[in-house]
């Protein structure tokens with residue numbers, strides 16, 4: 332646990348009757364890549380604006396490097412914000428754009444020369460000093476915006492969907508550039524995105540939000556493999572949600588009844604009691620069709636639909652009254668499995684996560700049926 336750079340203590344923000352952020356409590360470490368992830372309107376930008384000093388919290392405190400800044404204005408905080416639209420000055424060339432934050436502190440252009448050169452090297456934009464923003468591509472403009480934010484060595488950089496305007500390939504390339512730069516400079520990044528892949532691949536830790544509420548804060552591995560709520564489980568990755576009943580629960584593990592079979596679960600949240608109706612989360616890529624080795628759970632099912640997706644196949648199977656989707660990589664797909672085939676569905680006791688049935692309404696489904 333390194334030094335804490337940014338701390339939110341029970342921060343709450345409401346705009347009249349709208350609660351944009353409720354009880355955000357976190358310590359973000361120096362040099363950490365911390366992401367805020369969640370659907371539109373969940374409070375990501377508001378959280379960033381609170382840290383930047385562009386909004387005041389309704390309750391709670393914000394500390395930057397140990398100092399209470401809740402009432403300190405934005406320009407007195409040692410943090411910079413990079414927005415989606417870059418906001419470069421159109422009439423200034425690259426060099427003057429990058430110089431701007433130093434100019435505001437009274438540093439002359441000649442004096443700033445070495446620092447400007449260094450950050451342009453860092454973002455791989457040497458030789459572009461005399462270009463105007465309109466003479467640059469989207470990715471290049473984004474890199475200049477980044478150089479400008481880094482030139483006066485802020486304690487933290489706040490990025491609000493900085494790659495949102497870029498096309499997919501450029502976006503993936505810029506993710507790598509950004510991550511490399513962050514590693515290189517060791518500055519704390521707080522990164523807002525609604526793209527789960529971006530958050531998982533770039534972050535040290537992620538806060539997953541919905542409706543102003545923080546559902547989970549954890550490493551990408553924790554968020555993906557042990558989602559704290561049904562919402563997190565549904566928002567990240569591809570999840571089956573099945574209905575079952577908890578027949579036994581003790582010491583953090585349990586047994587569920589699913590379509591007439593008893594299935595052991597390695598993790599059972601303490602709030603669930605034996606006898607309760609539960610939701611069973613099972614990642615589609617964990618589901619095996621006709622497993623060669625024995626698995627802890629084995630359910631008979633019939634394949635209803637097979638969709639070829641290039642790198643994998645998605646097989647939708649009916650198992651009693653419920654549907655279970657399996658995503659199987661193309662290399663290990665058994666061509667003998669057809670629509671109508673009887674199969675056995677296998678998975679392990681560590682592959683399932685359990686939630687209260689009352690969380691069902693929080694599930695976000697992006698199924699092909701809905702589209």
Ligand SMILES: Nc1ncnc2c1ncn2[C@@H]1O[C@H](COP(=O)(O)OP(=O)(O)OP(=O)(O)O)[C@@H](O)[C@H]1O
Pocket residue numbers: 346349350351369370371372373374375376377378525
């Ligand atoms: N100035 C404001 N006045 C009133 N309501 C606001 C204001 N700013 C934000 N909100 C509301 O607060 C909630 C959170 O907004 P916020 O902009 O933080 O969401 P977001 O997670 O950044 O969403 P998006 O992904 O669409 O950018 C929304 O319901 C929004 O309508």
Ligand SMILES: [Mg+2]
Pocket residue numbers: 375376377
């Ligand atoms: Mg936003």
